[in-house]
Amino acid sequence: MKTMHKSPWLLHYDGSSCNGCDIEVLACTTPVYDVERFGVVNTGNPMHADIFLVTGGINSQNEDVVKQIYSQMPDPKVVLAVGTCACTGGIFKECYNIKGGVDTVIPVDIYVPGCAARPESIIDGVVKAVALFQKKHEEEEKKKNGRYR
Amino acid sequence: MAKRSVVPFGPQHPVLPEPIHLDLVMEDETVIEAVPSIGYVHRGLESLVKKKDFNEMVYVTERICGICSFMHGMGYCSAVEKIMNVEVPRRADYLRTIWSEMSRLHSHLLWLGLLADAFGFEALFMQSWRLREKILDMFEISTGGRVIFSVNKIGGVLKDMPEDMLKSFVSILNDMEKELSETTTVFLNEYTVRSRLEGVGIITKEDAIRRGAVGPMMRASGIEVDMRKTGYAAYSDIDFEVITSDKCDSLARCQVRIGEIFQSIGIIRQAVEKIPEGEISVPVKGNPDGEYFMRLEQPRGEAFYYVRANGTKFLDRMRVRTPTFANIPAMLQTLQGAQFADVPLLILTIDPCISCTER
Numbered sequence: 001m002k003t004m005h006k007s008p009w010l011l012h013y014d015g016s017s018c019n020g021c022d023i024e025v026l027a028c029t030t031p032v033y034d035v036e037r038f039g040v041v042n043t044g045n046p047m048h049a050d051i052f053l054v055t056g057g058i059n060s061q062n063e064d065v066v067k068q069i070y071s072q073m074p075d076p077k078v079v080l081a082v083g084t085c086a087c088t089g090g091i092f093k094e095c096y097n098i099k100g101g102v103d104t105v106i107p108v109d110i111y112v113p114g115c116a117a118r119p120e121s122i123i124d125g126v127v128k129a130v131a132l133f134q135k136k137h138e139e140e141e142k143k144k145n146g147r148y149r
Numbered sequence: 150m151a152k153r154s155v156v157p158f159g160p161q162h163p164v165l166p167e168p169i170h171l172d173l174v175m176e177d178e179t180v181i182e183a184v185p186s187i188g189y190v191h192r193g194l195e196s197l198v199k200k201k202d203f204n205e206m207v208y209v210t211e212r213i214c215g216i217c218s219f220m221h222g223m224g225y226c227s228a229v230e231k232i233m234n235v236e237v238p239r240r241a242d243y244l245r246t247i248w249s250e251m252s253r254l255h256s257h258l259l260w261l262g263l264l265a266d267a268f269g270f271e272a273l274f275m276q277s278w279r280l281r282e283k284i285l286d287m288f289e290i291s292t293g294g295r296v297i298f299s300v301n302k303i304g305g306v307l308k309d310m311p312e313d314m315l316k317s318f319v320s321i322l323n324d325m326e327k328e329l330s331e332t333t334t335v336f337l338n339e340y341t342v343r344s345r346l347e348g349v350g351i352i353t354k355e356d357a358i359r360r361g362a363v364g365p366m367m368r369a370s371g372i373e374v375d376m377r378k379t380g381y382a383a384y385s386d387i388d389f390e391v392i393t394s395d396k397c398d399s400l401a402r403c404q405v406r407i408g409e410i411f412q413s414i415g416i417i418r419q420a421v422e423k424i425p426e427g428e429i430s431v432p433v434k435g436n437p438d439g440e441y442f443m444r445l446e447q448p449r450g451e452a453f454y455y456v457r458a459n460g461t462k463f464l465d466r467m468r469v470r471t472p473t474f475a476n477i478p479a480m481l482q483t484l485q486g487a488q489f490a491d492v493p494l495l496i497l498t499i500d501p502c503i504s505c506t507e508r
């Protein structure tokens with residue numbers, strides 16, 4: 001478990017984004033930007049994931065999906081909201097089907113603004129998420145050790 | 150008879166960049182029927198016409214989909230311009246054509262990458278996306294944005310491209326052509342790739358017409374439809390052939406899109422040669438009154454924009470029919486009788502864009 005916190009896995013879910021932020025997140029995993037150099041691997045399985053990256057706002061249909069993915073992820077976990085839509089609802093805030101940002105259904109740790117969020121800022125967010133994940137992980141370890149002593 | 154079972158597919162799935170849910174009725178490894186359920190990306194964007202005026206709607210329509218954002222903005226602007234009888238300066242038409250073709254280039258390269266990812270050829274995915282970054286750089290230089298540009302306005306465009314910038318773009322594209330042909334020959338000739346694509350997901354000519362397919366899906370079934378031939382923007386001055394194929398399978402769709410990549414480069418070259426000097430926008434006064442249908446060719450096929458205005462700042466109705474919506478019936482047909490392992494690939498061959506379908 002000691003080494004795990006050095007390479008958290010990332011799960012990307014597209015809420016109700018316009019694809020703009022979505023393809024920028026994908027672009028981050030390809031050669032020009034390549035977030036994998038920070039030890040982050042993009043996975044498709046919530047049960048393997050430590051960082052939950054959401055683009056786009058929450059609507060009535062995907063609300064349960066987001067909650068379910070969040071609950072399936074093992075603790076500790078970090079949630080990253082990418083794009084203005086995911087932070088607040090953005091340009092679609094006034095639409096009848098949009099409830100607001102991701103924080104209306106699950107707790108969000110890091111907000112990456114921008115419409116579309118630029119790859120540089122997404123990478124910045126991911127690097128912060130990695131640091132936060134390490135911190136959360138250490139706290140968890142401490143708690144456990146305390147309990148056993 | 151083998152036992153039937155239902156396998157849920159999506160909305161969160163490793164190969165799908167976007168959420169769509171399918172219930173696959175399976176008999177052993179064969180798909181008998183696919184039942185889609187959608188709505189995961191539905192925002193209710195068309196209803197914003199009541200809250201935002203017709204000028205602000207340009208920015209909303211650009212965000213229908215981040216992949217063809219330029220064309221969505223352009224379709225909406227052209228429809229409103231037609232209602233208001235605004236004559237767009239010729240230079241703006243040419244600039245719109247150039248940006249449209251750049252959008253097509255980046256969209257097709259993105260699709261090639263996702264396709265490679267769907268059949269598990271990671272290196273090819275990375276190659277396609279590396280090449281795509283060069284197009285995005287060109288977008289960034291000319292508009293300031295990578296995926297959302299906001300350069301359209303009612304009455305023209307907001308930014309001009311000076312002569313030397315256009316020349317440099319053409320030389321970048323010339324250099325790219327060699328790299329592109331190296332990558333695309335892998336798609337067309339590599340044995341492993343062909344074995345996944347050839348003869349898979351056949352849509353015959355009759356079926357394509359019956360199911361109302363559009364765009365590359367239709368062209369890969371041997372039917373010549375291309376809205377660019379109707380001559381909107383500057384396409385009436387440009388000379389190009391509609392690319393088709395009669396093979397009707399996934400490889401044919403790949404071939405058509407690859408052909409269009411090179412065609413787009415050709416169109417940009419022609420447009421840069423012919424672009425006239427002059428204004429890039431005209432002032433627009435008053436509010437629109439009336440209705441109009443605009444049709445244009447997006448990377449995924451034909452899109453409709455319907456705008457009805459009532460003489461006030463706020464429109465009565467704005468409606469978009471997007472190409473993926475028209476292609477879904479054809480996709481469901483290809484899934485019938487397909488192998489389970491081919492399902493992600495077949496979904497990808499229509500180049501789905503869920504966010505514009507559901508808006």
Ligand code: SF4
Binds near residue numbers: 017018019084117
């Ligand atoms: S923040 Fe902007 S680019 Fe990103 S999903 Fe929302 S509308 Fe699209």
